[in-house]
Amino acid sequence: xxxxxACGHYTTxxxxxxxxxxxxxxxxxxxxxxxxxxxxxxxxxxxxxxVIGSDSENPFVECELILQKFDKEGGVTDDPNTHPYEALxxxxxxxxxxxxxxxxxxxxxxxxxxxxxxxxxxKTLRYPNQNRYLWVxxxxxxxxxxxxxxxxxxxxxx
Numbered sequence: 001x002x003x004x005x006a007c008g009h010y011t012t013x014x015x016x017x018x019x020x021x022x023x024x025x026x027x028x029x030x031x032x033x034x035x036x037x038x039x040x041x042x043x044x045x046x047x048x049x050x051v052i053g054s055d056s057e058n059p060f061v062e063c064e065l066i067l068q069k070f071d072k073e074g075g076v077t078d079d080p081n082t083h084p085y086e087a088l089x090x091x092x093x094x095x096x097x098x099x100x101x102x103x104x105x106x107x108x109x110x111x112x113x114x115x116x117x118x119x120x121x122x123k124t125l126r127y128p129n130q131n132r133y134l135w136v137x138x139x140x141x142x143x144x145x146x147x148x149x150x151x152x153x154x155x156x157x158x
Contacts, residue, residue, distance in 0.1 A: 031103050031110035036142040037067065044070045047140040048085050048133050051126045052104075061101040061122045062109075065140065066133075085133035088125070090118050101139070114138060 039045045045067050052062040068082055097113035101122060104110075118138060126132055 027100065027111045028102060028109040029111065031105075031112035035105060035110060036145070037065065037105075039067070046070075046135060048083065049136050049139050050083075051122055051132045051134060053127045053130045053132070055128055056123070061119055061126065062104065063101055063112075063122075063139075064104050068133075083133040085135055087135045088121065088137075090115075090121075090136055090138040112139060 037047070039047070047065050048068045050064040050066050052064070054060075054062065066083075068085065097115055099116040099119040100111040100113045101119060102109050103112045115138075118136070122134075122136075125134065
């Protein structure tokens with residue numbers, strides 16, 4: 001995401017008028033448990049948070065959730081769609097989810113509500129000119145779905 005050429009404000013693409021100027025918009029729809037892409041039945045998959053690279057002045061944290069496959073030994077496969085990643089374990093349930101990150105899926109943007117501290121951490125960790133792949137337990141594991149235990153048990157091997 002880059003600043004609006006006309007006004008300099010950071011906005012999502014949905015917040016621009018036809019003449020290119022930024023306008024205020026409502027938050028995107030809420031990212032709910034139903035929107036999470038299910039993990040494949042076969043073992044060896046987790047979700048990663050692709051944090052879209054952006055300028056430090058950008059108030060939005062834009063991301064995508066992608067599936068990552070591992071080989072039988074737990075290493076990243078040679079598949080060109082796999083990415084090296086870092087893990088960020090975040091505290092669940094203690095802080096209120098009052099802030100949000102933007103998760104893109106199928107051409108739409110959704111607001112995933114998380115703690116303000118997690119938003120601040122992601123702003124600090126994102127790269128300015130390239131994407132960064134993170135496994136963030138509070139986002140990558142669908143906390144409303146018991147089937148997440150597959151990814152939890154897979155990760156416990158390491």
